[in-house]
Amino acid sequence: MVKLKSNDDKEFEVEEAAVIQSEMIKNMIEDGCATSVIPLPNIDSKTLIKVIEYLNKHINMGKAAETGEEDDLKEFDEQFVNMGWEELFDVIMAANYLNIHELMELCCQSAADRLKNKSVRAVREMLKITNDLTEEEEQEIINDAPWAFEGPEIDDTVN
Amino acid sequence: MISNDNATSSDSLYVDEYGVIKVSFTHCWSSERCTKPYRPLSSKNTIETEASSSESAQLIASNNDFLIEILLHLPTRCLLRLQTVSKQWLSIISSPQFRCLHTRRNARSSTSTIGLFLCQNPTFNFLSLRQEDFSAMSMMNERFSSIRKGKIICHVNSCNGLFCLDIKLSDGKREFYVYNLTTGKYRLIPQPDTIDEPHLVKTMNLAFDPEKPEDYHAVCVWLSVSGNQLRFAVYSLSTGVWRHSTECYDCNEYGGVDLCYYYGVFWNGAVHWVSQTAPFLRFEIGNCAFRSMPTTPIVEGQWHRNIEYFGESGGHLHLIDLNPHPSMQFDILELEVNYSGWFVKYHVNLDFLPNLYPVMVNQEVNPPEEYAYSNVFSTICFLEDEKDKAMLLLSLPGKIILYNLGNRMIKELADVKPASFRLFIDGARYDGFEIPNCRCISAIERSINLIYSTCNLTIREFVAKRVFPSSKETTKYDVAVWHKAAIGKLLWNTCAKKDKLWVQWVYCYKMEGIEIYLWDVPKKASWVIQKILQATKYFHKAGIDVNDVAGMxxxxxxxxxxxxxxxxxxxxxxxxVCNNMGLPRWIFILRLAILGRLLSWIGIVRDPKEWNEEISWTVTYARESSHKAEVYRMLLAATIYHVRRERNSRVFHSKRHASVHIIRHIIQEVHVKAAMKHRTAH
Incomplete structure (x- = not known):
């Protein structure tokens, strides 16, 4: 068992088999630095719970493929990323910090799926980005590839 | 058998400006990506997002690394649109590095062909295989016709989403352009230089591997009129250099007038051509040379093959030979990856087709010889995706259909002119569909942008870089030369220091009193002595008169x-490099890299960009012995070492590591090394 400590001083016990999916912790364990509690100063407990949930589910990736639990895992992944933008970004940052490749992929794909068919305005709204391009610049880009800006599938709603 | 599933897709009708082609979608050829369920956020989550001003969202949105990671997952079309979100997004998405990464990433994910161009001279019409691409593609098609500006496009060929246009000018000359349909950028491929004999350019073929998007080529095949030989030249579109192959293909010897008339097929680092009569040909881009390639036999009693289709799909080369007679049963051959031979991948039986499409059947009672087919069809292309879902795109009189070899379903894609049997044979079949003008464009999403990311090198820069490389700049300590100099010293010793015991010994025993000034080497002397005496030539070389040596x-x-x-x-x-604390192997590689030899050492000719600026920056800012500078130097060495190691692991072990992983590794190692220095200092 490995003890992880979030930035709000809560400790979590995780099985070593689960936690070594994180490259960072794996390296720490290999280097023998993980004898006591591992402090994770950039991750709050809410996010850490999410990450641990993911790690526990994905504990034996290879086995799942053999026993036909792949669909189960897929379903879990789908459920897992069903969260708010903020939460998702927290998980992305945590996954990046802990260096968990699969989780990073999963979350980035989910974020990309949300942005995929959105209009520019909707994307700005969703991510709270202010437009600092001048109108001429914007028009130039649109003229460069007009076909990217039109189409029935472009969704202008923010959700 | 015909799926006319109107429930899944609404019919849409498209009549082009000439009214030639009518495309009606009676199906939905949905992609995997399309069917992936999109999960809308629950209303609770929406409230949450709006309630908090989402600190981490802003953090992510303002952090390039995370943003790039997310944007890499988006399709090209979205990216082009999202360029207008903000300056930051624009600079990320339009950067060549990002585009390279994106192209490479998508090269692995999907290999599906999204549509094809039908050539009905003089117009090109796009036929989309998927409905979702339709609106986008028809707009691309408009641009496609706008770039030719009234010039005649003789041929179009595509290679993994990039186009090569063969444009005929009004004075009969031909120009070739690389054209990126996705971005609308195009570039002229110049005529091969240094051809000073009458020649005829037969084809220009693109060789673009999405795995290596920064390095792509055009292969030009030209016929030397006097020698009746086919000559080959490779133009690198990233460096702008022509390479001429020293080998040539002698048409007198091998025949094959039709060879290279059609566009070749790029696959596996080489361009492949088939011929109806001659052996097939493979031309490797990397070493600019021919290789043999398995050729299918010509049926006995015939003098030629009847190659219906030759192309690449799903990472394999396929060939359909219809000999002896255009029958409704034929084999689809696939080439072994190691070029050991062709094998039958599918046996296709289309005997049921004429029942469904009576228009295929020749109903004339006594047809003239040239129309004496019992029924006709033409294979436009064969598509196979990763999951071995195989389809044949067939053209029948008046129709283009897609036949799924797996579930034997037929989908009608388009109605085309002409509808009559005779017209099909001498009209559409030979004019429109059969020539590889309508090669499928595969996975256009791959080629987000290559053209403006590369080759802004002017001629002067090019000359400066290539012709006068800074070869004299070297810190290399030449041991062999040093040894010669050391032997020179021994010679001086024998001349100048005659009081020394070993010199006297040499004179007594080995030279038997011969005066050394004679400079001829005594034959009896031992090998060592001979060597020492022969050192006079080094003095000559160094510009020192040997007679002065004794007087020194x-x-x-x-x-x-x-x-x-x-x-x-x-x-x-x-x-x-001197006194760099890094591991010796890092420094070795760093030195190679500074000399600009690292890449050529591993066989890459192209220069890295902005490297010199990088180095001069480092030289200016990281020269002193502050800890910061020291760490930076180590980091530089470590980075180069690890990048090279990653390259080796990809090439030799076909193992990939994520960039993040490598960066972490570098940080760890540098950390350990720096910590060691810290410890020894105290």
Whole structure:
């Protein structure tokens, strides 16, 4: 068992088999630095719970493929990323910090799926980005590839 | 058998400006990506997002690394649109590095062909295989016709989403353009230089591997009129250099007039051509040379093959030979990856087709010889995706259909003219569909942008870089030359220091009293002595008169060494490699890299961009012995070492590591090394 400590001083016990999916912790364990509690100063407990949930589910990736639990895992992944933008970004940052490749992929794909068919305005709204391009610049880009800006599938709603 | 599933897709009708082609979608050829369920956020989550001003969202949105990671997952079309979100997004998405990464990433994910161009001279019409691409593609098609500006496009060929346009000018000359349909950028491929004999350019073929998007080529095949030989030249679109193959294909010897008339097929680092009569040909881009390639046999009693289709799909080369007669049963051959031979991948039986489409059947009672087919069809292309879902795109009189070899379903894609049997044979079949003008464009999403990310090199820069490389700049300590200088010193010893015991010994026993000034080497002397005496030639070389040697007061090996080696200026970057705390192998690689040899050492000719600026920056800012500078130097060495190691692991072990993983590794190693230095300092 490995003890992880979030930035709000809560400790979590995780099985070593689960936690070594994180490259960072794996390296720490290999280097023998993980004898006591591992402090994770950039991750709050809410996010850490999410990450641990993911790690526990994905504990034996290879086995799942053999026993036909792949669909189960897929379903879990789908459920897992069903969260708010903020939460998702927290998980992305945590996954990046802990260096968990699969989780990073999963979350980035989910974020990309949300942005995929959105209009520019909707994307700005969703991510709270202010437009600092001048109108001429914007028009130039649109003229460069007009076909990217039109189409029935472009969704202008923010959700 | 015909799926006319109107429930899944609404019919849409498209009549082009000429009214030639009518495309009606009676199906939905949905992609995997399309069917992936999109999960809308629950209303609770929406409230949450709006309630908090989402600190981490802003953090992510303002952090390039995370943003890039997310944007890489988006399709090209979205990216082009999202460029207008903000300046930051624009700079990320339009950067060549990002585009390279995106192209490479998508090269692995999907290999599906999204549609094809039908050539009905003089117009090109796009036929989309998927409905979702339709609106986008028809707009691309408009642009496609706008770039030719009234010129005649003779041929179009595509390679993984990039186009090569063969445009005929009004004075009969031909121009070739690379054209990126996705971005609308295009570039002229210049005529091959240094051809000073009458020639005829037969084809221009693109060789673009999405795995290596920064390095792509055009292969030009030209016929030397006097020698009746086919010659080959490769143009690198990233460096702008023509390479001419020293080999040529002799048409007198092998025949094959039709060889290279059609566009070749790029696959596996080589361009492949088939011929109806001659052996097939493979031309490797990398070493600019021919290789043999398995050829299908010509049926006995015939003098030619009847190749219906030759192309690449799903990472394999496929060939359909209809000999002896255009029958409704034929084999689809696939080439073994190791070029050991062709094997039958599918056996296709289309005997049921004429029942469904009576228009295929020849109903004339006594047709003239040239129309004496019992029924006709033409294979436009064969598509196979990763999951071995195989489809044949067939053209029948008046129809284009897609036949799924797996579930034997037929989908009608388009109605085309002409509808009559005779017209099909001498009209559409030979005019429109059969010539590889309508090669499928595969996975256009791959080629987000290559053209403006590469080759802004002017001629002057090019000459400066290629013709006068800074070869004299070297810190290399030449041991062999040093040894010669050291032997020179021994010679001086024998001349100038006759009081020394070993010199006297040499004179007594080995030279038997011969005066050394005679400079002829005694045959009886031992090998060592001979070597020493032969050292006079080194003095000659260094510009020192041998007769002066004995008169020298002192002798400096270093001076002789320098004379022998020649004077080189000290390189300005010596402080980077000397006393660098990094591991020796890092420094070795760093030195190679500074010399610009690292890439050529591993067989890459192209220069890295902005490397010199990088180095001069480092030289200016990281020369002193502050800890920061020291760490930076180590980091530089470590980074280069690890990048190279990753390259090796990809090439030799076909193992990939994520960039993040490598970066972490570098940080760890540098950390450990720096910590060691810290410890020893205290």
């Amino acid at each position: 007061e002192t002798f400096s090996t270093k001076q002789l060494y320098i004379n022998l080696r020649g004077q080189f200026p000290k390189v300005h970057w010596r402080k980077l």
